[in-house]
Amino acid sequence: MFNNKKVNIFLIIVGIIIFIFLPRFVSGYWVRVITTIFMYAVISQGINLMSGYMGYLPFGNAMFFGVGAYITAIGMGKGLSFLAVLPLAALTAILVSILFGLPVLRLRGHYFAIATIGMSGALLSVVQNATEITGGAMGTTLPIIDKSPEVTYNYFYLAMLALMVITTLTIYLIIKSKFGFGIRSIKANEEAANSMGINTTYHKVIAWAISALFTSIAGALYAYWMSFIGPEEVFDVMIAVNTIVIMLIGGAGSILGPIIGAFVISLLSEVVWSTFLEYHLAVLGITIIIIVFFVPKGITGAIADFVKKRELRLRKKVSV
Amino acid sequence: MEENNIILTIKSLSKYFGALKAVDEVSFEVKRGEILGLIGPNGAGKTTITNVVTGTYPKTSGSVIFEDTDISNLKPYQIARKGLTRTFQVVKPLIGMTVEENVLVGSLYGRDKRNTDMKNASKRAREIIKLVGLESKKDSLVSDITLPDLKKMEFARVLAMEPEVLFLDEVMAGLNPAEVEEASILVKRVRREKELTIVYIEHIMKAVMGISDRIVVLHHGRKIVEGTPQEVVNNSAVIEAYLGKRYAKEVNNEG
Amino acid sequence: MSLQMLINAILLGGLYALMGIGFSLQWGISGIINLSYGAMVILGSYISLEFFNLFHLDPFISMIMSGAILFVIGAAIYRTLLQPLIKGGIVFTLILTFALRLVIENIILKVWSADYRTIRVTYAGSNFQFGDAYIPLIKFLAFIVAGILIYLTYLFMMKTKTGKGIQAVALDKEGAQAVGIDVEKMYLINFALGTALAGLTGSLWASIYSFSPHLLGSIVGKVFIIAILGGLGNIWGAAAGGLLLGIAETTGAVFFGSEWQEALGMVIMVSVLVWRPYGLMGKKFFG
Numbered sequence: 001m002f003n004n005k006k007v008n009i010f011l012i013i014v015g016i017i018i019f020i021f022l023p024r025f026v027s028g029y030w031v032r033v034i035t036t037i038f039m040y041a042v043i044s045q046g047i048n049l050m051s052g053y054m055g056y057l058p059f060g061n062a063m064f065f066g067v068g069a070y071i072t073a074i075g076m077g078k079g080l081s082f083l084a085v086l087p088l089a090a091l092t093a094i095l096v097s098i099l100f101g102l103p104v105l106r107l108r109g110h111y112f113a114i115a116t117i118g119m120s121g122a123l124l125s126v127v128q129n130a131t132e133i134t135g136g137a138m139g140t141t142l143p144i145i146d147k148s149p150e151v152t153y154n155y156f157y158l159a160m161l162a163l164m165v166i167t168t169l170t171i172y173l174i175i176k177s178k179f180g181f182g183i184r185s186i187k188a189n190e191e192a193a194n195s196m197g198i199n200t201t202y203h204k205v206i207a208w209a210i211s212a213l214f215t216s217i218a219g220a221l222y223a224y225w226m227s228f229i230g231p232e233e234v235f236d237v238m239i240a241v242n243t244i245v246i247m248l249i250g251g252a253g254s255i256l257g258p259i260i261g262a263f264v265i266s267l268l269s270e271v272v273w274s275t276f277l278e279y280h281l282a283v284l285g286i287t288i289i290i291i292v293f294f295v296p297k298g299i300t301g302a303i304a305d306f307v308k309k310r311e312l313r314l315r316k317k318v319s320v
Numbered sequence: 321m322e323e324n325n326i327i328l329t330i331k332s333l334s335k336y337f338g339a340l341k342a343v344d345e346v347s348f349e350v351k352r353g354e355i356l357g358l359i360g361p362n363g364a365g366k367t368t369i370t371n372v373v374t375g376t377y378p379k380t381s382g383s384v385i386f387e388d389t390d391i392s393n394l395k396p397y398q399i400a401r402k403g404l405t406r407t408f409q410v411v412k413p414l415i416g417m418t419v420e421e422n423v424l425v426g427s428l429y430g431r432d433k434r435n436t437d438m439k440n441a442s443k444r445a446r447e448i449i450k451l452v453g454l455e456s457k458k459d460s461l462v463s464d465i466t467l468p469d470l471k472k473m474e475f476a477r478v479l480a481m482e483p484e485v486l487f488l489d490e491v492m493a494g495l496n497p498a499e500v501e502e503a504s505i506l507v508k509r510v511r512r513e514k515e516l517t518i519v520y521i522e523h524i525m526k527a528v529m530g531i532s533d534r535i536v537v538l539h540h541g542r543k544i545v546e547g548t549p550q551e552v553v554n555n556s557a558v559i560e561a562y563l564g565k566r567y568a569k570e571v572n573n574e575g
Numbered sequence: 576m577s578l579q580m581l582i583n584a585i586l587l588g589g590l591y592a593l594m595g596i597g598f599s600l601q602w603g604i605s606g607i608i609n610l611s612y613g614a615m616v617i618l619g620s621y622i623s624l625e626f627f628n629l630f631h632l633d634p635f636i637s638m639i640m641s642g643a644i645l646f647v648i649g650a651a652i653y654r655t656l657l658q659p660l661i662k663g664g665i666v667f668t669l670i671l672t673f674a675l676r677l678v679i680e681n682i683i684l685k686v687w688s689a690d691y692r693t694i695r696v697t698y699a700g701s702n703f704q705f706g707d708a709y710i711p712l713i714k715f716l717a718f719i720v721a722g723i724l725i726y727l728t729y730l731f732m733m734k735t736k737t738g739k740g741i742q743a744v745a746l747d748k749e750g751a752q753a754v755g756i757d758v759e760k761m762y763l764i765n766f767a768l769g770t771a772l773a774g775l776t777g778s779l780w781a782s783i784y785s786f787s788p789h790l791l792g793s794i795v796g797k798v799f800i801i802a803i804l805g806g807l808g809n810i811w812g813a814a815a816g817g818l819l820l821g822i823a824e825t826t827g828a829v830f831f832g833s834e835w836q837e838a839l840g841m842v843i844m845v846s847v848l849v850w851r852p853y854g855l856m857g858k859k860f861f862g
Contacts, residue, residue, distance in 0.1 A: 057666055103849045110608060110665055111848055114799055118845040121796060125838030178428045178438060185425050188414030195374060195408075196481060197400035197429035237792075241673055248670060253416075278685060285677030289656065292671055296663060 019161055023154050031157050035225070037266045038160035042218040044243040044250070044258035045167045046211035051244070052252035053175060054207050055187030056105070059240055060116030063123045064093045064212040066235035068219025070127055073140045073229055082224050086217065093216030096123075097208045105204040108190075117237060124235035139230030142223055156225040163221065164259065167214045172255045174210065183207050187253075249291050251298030260299050325352040327517050328373075328404070328485055333382035333392075335365075335372050342368040344541040345382070350485065355511060355518045357532030357549070364538040366521045367409055370487045374406045375399045386485070401432040405478050406487035409521075411470045413462035419469075420458040423449055423476045430481025445480050451513075452476045452506060468499050472506075479510065485517045492527050504531050529553065579708040580825060586710075588821020589718040590779060592814040593725055594794070595801025597772030599816075603808020604745040605766045607657055608665065610672040613794035614679035615645055615770050619777020620786040621687055627694045634694055635720065638778030642771040649770025653763045661762075676791065683788050693785040717779045724775055728768070729810050741765045745808055796837065800844040 023031045043065060051057045068089045075085030104115040128137045135141075145152045174180050182203045185193035194200050223229045242265070243258075250261025272283045295302050328350040335343040343365040350356050358366050371377040373384050375396040384392040391399050399405075414422050427441040427448070435441075449458050452472045457465055462473060471491055478486055488507070492500045504527055511518055522528040528535065528549070535552045537545040545555050594616060601609045609615075619641040626637035652675065660667045701712040732738040743751040744761040752758050780786060801820055805812030820840060827839040 051666065057669070059669075104845070107848060110602070113665065113669070114608075114803065115845050115848045117796075117799070118841040118848070121841040122838045122845070125835060125841070129834050129838075178436065178441075181421070181425050181428055184417065185414050188416050189412045191376070191396075192408070192412035192414060193425075194396040195376070195400055195406060196426050196477070197397050197405075197431070198425075199395075199397045241670075244666065245670055248666065252666070279681055281677040281684070282681035285674040285681070288674035288677075289671060292660065292663075292667055292674070293656075296660075296667070 060120030068216030251300030592817025619774030645774030
């Protein structure tokens with residue numbers, strides 16, 4: 001976003017420290033709101049990797065959130081600890097992404113987006129109907145942590161914060177790596193990428209697996225945090241839609257975009273919910289339309305344009 | 321330059337689109353280190369051959385032997401990794417990236433069995449950008465540069481892949497005579513420095529004649545003549561069939 | 576499969592066919608995946624409901640109003656919101672039409688609430704016998720009307736100057752532009768035609784079944800499946816896709832249980848996408 005790398009790293013570390021200590025200064029309500037924001041930022045990063053950087057819109061990415069949540073619920077229901085079940089949840093999501101990804105990642109553009117919705121819908125039905133394992137459409141409960149609510153919420157706040165930081169850092173490192181150039185080339189021109197020696201199928205499948213990994217961990221944390229989940233809730237296409245909007249508003253293909261977008265959208269909908277209770281859907285819809293119209297590159301894109309313009313102006317002044 | 325050392329053999333290669341025989345039983349060989357001109361009027365099958373050899377289209381029949389292996393069933397990325405690559409008739413830049421990043425991608429991927437860690441690849445990319453004379457544009461987005469620069473960028477990108485054989489598909493198309501001249505000099509110089517083998521697909525006759533060691537002439541998907549530029553130009557079949565009119569016209573146009 | 580089941584499947588499929596065509600045209604020709612399509616269908620139902628409550632107008636008549644109103648709404652939406660964004664690619668139009676869905680949904684909830692509504696015409700209970708199967712008169716009428724509307728859409732595309740213009744744009748945008756066709760106007764008319772078909776379907780739906788904003792999501796799911804089965808922008812393809820979905824849902828409910836109905840549709844759609852990305856009909860556009 002800004003040009004000085006050291007300043008950036010410093011600002012980010014200060015930001016993380018502020019967030020670590022924030023729960024001491026705000027109410028429990030806001031701790032929960034910000035935990036949700038972190039969660040949305042993680043899911044949105046998964047979408048950003050696929051869509052913002054690689055050009056494949058994973059409209060059905062909520063399925064990995066659902067898989068993560070349900071594997072956690074089932075595993076903990078069988079007496080496993082959360083930390084034992086977490087790798088299982090992530091591994092299952094990765095397997096699902098590879099199994100589904102191999103056939104559908106051959107599809108371009110619209111078709112890929114739609115196929116993932118179809119898969120998400122089919123998985124939802126499976127979870128709803130496999131009542132004996134999943135508890136069916138009525139949902140299922142998880143063990144509750146035996147501590148005061150305040151301590152529990154702080155625990156999830158910190159866990160979600162850590163997940164967001166790790167996700168963002170990992171994706172940042174991926175984007176700067178050889179693999180990152182590979183996936184960005186796929187977005188830029190898949191045919192050219194292929195002719196340059198990039199195994200596009202391999203890159204697409206791996207990118208989706210990484211996306212699935214982080215999304216499923218967010219789902220696992222969410223399930224444990226809520227201690228009750230229903231299939232319609234964790235496989236909701238709205239999760240993907242919200243996080244796509246978040247990515248667009250923050251700035252697609254920008255590493256801090258999803259985080260900024262998650263804060264803007266979530267805080268905005270807090271305000272909308274409380275002030276326009278009956279019209280919150282319409283206000284949200286109109287807000288999205290306005291943002292898509294007037295800030296098409298997202299907030300980070302708009303800032304980058306502003307900085308670029310200012311630099312050009314400065315350069316002109318100097319040359320005069 | 322080693323004589324008679326065959327690097328690429330195209331053996332009775334065919335590509336049909338339904339009833340259309342775009343490439344029909346074409347055979348020729350490419351010697352290590354030469355520039356082979358591949359010419360013919362529109363629809364002769366030049367680009368289709370390029371597409372089949374580099375794996376973009378599946379073949380209908382025949383084979384393509386590159387350094388003793390049949391590559392005719394491989395995917396484009398596998399062929400690129402073996403060291404055979406191409407430019408596109410219509411430039412395909414990686415939109416949204418800078419010139420340097422475009423070349424870097426070629427440097428990072430491209431041919432197998434070489435050092436492609438970020439540091440080495442970046443160094444190589446910068447050297448090649450310098451070689452083709454794009455240094456001043458290296459931080460420009462590819463969407464902001466002119467067509468001649470885009471062509472240079474694409475050329476730099478394939479060079480960064482360090483191929484052994486390079487198919488240049490109408491790299492001169494859209495350039496003015498001065499730019500064509502400049503590009504020809506660049507291609508010849510790079511070929512010498514990098515010890516490249518080039519298959520040069522072209523429309524502009526003057527450029528082909530000046531640059532090629534040998535020429536293969538295609539017409540309606542078939543090979544009609546093969547030989548040195550002199551032999552091809554003087555071949556009555558070629559002139560009468562189609563080259564005469566066309567060549568005369570081109571020469572007139574370019575003064 | 577019994578005769579009764581087959582008839583039920585075909586009657587349902589006819590309605591799906593009409594419903595899917597509008598969506599398929601909008602996606603295949605104007606390039607817009609219209610996530611607000613379900614909201615537009617249901618809006619058509621409520622328009623018929625209003626005409627029925629106010630003037631006792633039969634949905635088979637008020638459907639003309641639904642179609643006209645939705646045509647105007649569609650044209651307005653395209654001109655003001657979609658046309659400027661279409662170059663931004665699928666992410667933008669997806670998000671925009673989704674936002675539109677939220678707005679329309681909110682309006683419906685506010686004006687008519689989330690309750691299920693029905694329109695009960697006097698002949699709602701009539702049946703007639705065909706072999707050993709019973710055919711509800713109203714479903715039969717709706718099927719016939721849907722068939723006529725599909726044929727009229729086809730005629731419009733094949734016989735009128737505008738229809739031919741839309742076809743030309745669908746086949747070759749640059750070429751159409753070169754021969755002087757106003758490409759943007761064709762996209763606009765095609766999109767508005769799509770929303771009009773959504774409204775018409777909504778009215779027909781309202782004459783038979785109850786409706787509420789809860790149906791929005793599942794309608795969008797169904798039109799996706801129909802459009803993919805038939806091949807985008809293909810009228811007869813979408814018609815066949817609609818019939819096929821009707822049959823799959825009806826028989827699927829019998830063999831697997833109705834709880835698997837939606838999953839079955841999704842699995843069929845993904846399979847078609849993977850194995851026949853141009854749809855079962857295999858042709859991309861008309862005919």
